[in-house]
Amino acid sequence: MTKLNPLRSPGTLRADLTASLVVFLVALPLCVGVAVASGVPAELGLITGIVGGLVTGFLPGSSLQVSGPAAGLTVLVYEAVETYGLGALGVLVLAAGLLQLLMGALKLGRWFRAISVAVVQGMLAGIGLVLMAGQVYALADRSAPGSGIEKLTGLPGLVADTAGSGTALTAAGVGTATVLLLVLWPKWPAGAKVLPAPLAAVALATAVTVAFDLPIARVRVTGLVEAVQPPGLDEFGGLATTGMIGTVLAFTLIASAESLFSAAAVDRMHDGPRTDYDKELRAQGAGNAVCGALGALPMTAVIVRSSANVSAGARTKASRVLHGVWLLAFAAAFPAALEVIPVAALAGVLVHAGWKLMPVRDFGPLWREHRAEAVVLAVTAVSIVVTNMFEGVLIGLLMSVVKTAWEISHVHVETEDPGAGRPVRVHVRGNATFLRLPKLQDQLDTLPANRTVELHLGGLRHMDHACGLALSTWEERHNRTAARLSAEREGEGTEIAAEHPLPDRSPS
Template identity: 35%
Template sequence: MNAMKKQPFSALLKSNFAAGLVVFLVALPLCLGIALASGAPPLSGIIAGVVGGIVIGTFSTSHISVSGPAAGLAAIVLAAVTQLGAFELFLCSVLISGAIQLVLGFLRAGSIAEYIPTAVIEGMLAGIGIIIITKQLPYALGSSKGIDEFSAMLGSVHTGSMVVTVVSVAILLGWDAVPALKRIKMLPAALIAVAAGIGLNAWFKASGSSLEIPTSQLVQLPVPDNWSEIQGMLTLPDFSGFGNSLVWITGITMAVVASIETLLSIEAADRLDVRRRITDTNRELRAQGLGNIVSGLMGGLPITSVVVRSSANANAGATHKTAAVIHGILLLVCVLAIPVVLNMIPLATLAAVLILVGYKLAKPATIMHFWHKGVYQFIPFAATLAAVVALDLLKGVGLGLAISILFILQGNMKRAYYLSREQLADAKVVELALSEEVSFLNKAAIKKTLKNIRPDSTVIINAERSTYIAIDVLELVEDFANIYAKENNIEVILKGFKDNYDHEGHTTRGSHVHIRHRGAV
């Protein structure tokens, strides 16, 4: 790692320019597509990509991770922009999100994602995937109607857009399926699909066909003629939004989701790094916070570290964060130099890209994976997915967490201790082996088991592996051994119980709780 720091910039540039170029080619259609999915101006996606590459790339300690606008936040952005009625007000939420991430970074909250169950995270992503797919269907069909006006949407389909969508999907699926094409790292499938969409529509137009896609179904970036117009391209936040409660709720929600997505992406990026360097996650949160503040001030979308671009970066041979910075610079040059070309991109092509992104988030294989993991994994996953789609992301994650916590509590109460009356019916000798830590949550299950032990039998309560036993459980065992067992002619054998426990249930030299072996062998 130190050797990498000592490398001259010219060497870093030479070894990482190709990777930066590949990431730029992957990121360009994604930046535009995610802006489309978010109901935001196309330029906002490019701005977020530029800031994610240059600003976050500079301050992050990750050498592989690439940041930019994320599909995972598109549903939140779309809902907020729709409810607020103005993108300028929404930008205040981006500023709030960035400020919270800065604070989280200084509070050393880099391990926050480790406390969110995988089932909830995957359910959230699958729900977002379904939302992305449904929101992109109108653009894929070339319709001016939304998914909520389904019959009207189907009645206003544009055949040219549908043709472009079908061709784009075929390219996106076929590119990775053909080994010879997959090896051409400099030509990502999304870029080929965009080029094909532009070419098809140009052909429709040149032939005078009715399939020509209308301007309203093409990317619409501003085309500046001078520096003043370039400055005017930026959408500045309306700071009156700070007085709106929805702006704050959206900002807090995005901060939490963006931080979790970033930390998960960083973990994946570290595994992709051939040098196995470990990213400082607290500094990463601070870098992300700074990037989101800059993006919000310039009219950009919220930013996270993104697995797709990070994977492309690693596969292209990146060895240093210079590659991420290069990709940001190339995005900036592109939007300033060739906006006319970008405005030729059909929204149908971007919709095709995003529909496949959504499919990867919500693919049936993921659902079946959690189904096979059992009810304790599948129910939180399914509940989170359904609530994210039906309600909103924050409520969905909250519901998934609540269900996961209930399952954890239930599992702790039953874990390794509960035996039913039927299981004990023919048992003359019963052994109850306690685990290393026995909390008050286990008391109910142990109590039920002890009550189910039939008279004239023998019970062995083994605490040889236990380092902690809650005082409630100790008293329960004591009462059972000295009262209930004697009354029901039950022989009790206690193994591994210490003579003395403190008030918290740990062994001690003091004398607080005594397990009396009266009536026990």
């Protein structure tokens, strides 16, 4: 019997068409909001969403997850644009895409599943903290400071500044109302079925702004074609610098990890084909390479859009491709519609998105059951806020490796005393690494200083160079001390015998 092609099934096409419209309505405000928060023209967010649908959507990998600009990369993109300029963004994204393609070709996609979940959650939490701290300023139509620490320490001044400005209070009111509507809208099932929460919140904020002609900042539009700025040859010279290489690696690592972890989450939502991680990594790489060539934002698979796609009943990849078609049609036909959207409303959408990146519900159980993992999560998040995205993730990965090494490096000492006059046998068992060296030396130092020892290391499953050198040095020093103490004891005995000779009991 011939297998029915799902693309030719009217029911499947109808389900995918409906799902694609839902995803389009969810993606539209997010694409624009991520672009504005990243400090680039709003159209660049739409271009990335279009590429995510029309390029990545066609390629094999994960059948139902949707790609586009992500809130998780907003902070890093903003820092890159501030440091290297908008012209260099295309180079960074293109290089990251090519690196993803190479990693997919080398079948490294599955290895991203080996990254500690605590590091990924900490990365998202750090991104969420910095994103929320920055967008709170945009809620009041104010520019945010550069670093994460400055954003947090500047909040009291922002509150005072906002309280003394009518325009800032108006913008803050619109942004706060947007956040509240995003929280409350899903609790109204009838409304949520008609419009996704992000679109409903932004649409209502826009309607109020236009109706009352509120004097707050609106999105600025340059035109879809004008926004496309392929990187020039001069921009590629920056790839020779350490800073740009680090940014490319950060783009690659974060975009790949977020996409593949999103794929794992989406796989749990449906019963269709499972994700091929290497193919998905190549699909993301191809999409980012095209985005880079167009000078647009980097893309990842986005869990918000992907879950909306699955919940809307999508059955094939046609839904995500069609969502790209709707984004293209809107950007080409109604670009002026973006100009009436208040920036404060988009900031509210991203404040809400930043909060959802925070593992608030998971942290308590994680602290109770796996405290070391919770520490890794917290350290990663704080490191991102204090330093930057790339260094924070590296610190988190290092913490995770140290934690794992500490947990598997158990070592203990057993002694065997064969009797006086013979060396004490010392058996060291387990995994001897530098992390356990202080504890190991403390155990050895409790052995009698006046007895020589024989170290037996056959019970060790692993011993690193630091431990091997320390053990041999300790044995040599301990036996030398024991020999000296023994010699001194024998010398003292000879002196005592000379001072107190035994009485002469020979017959007279």
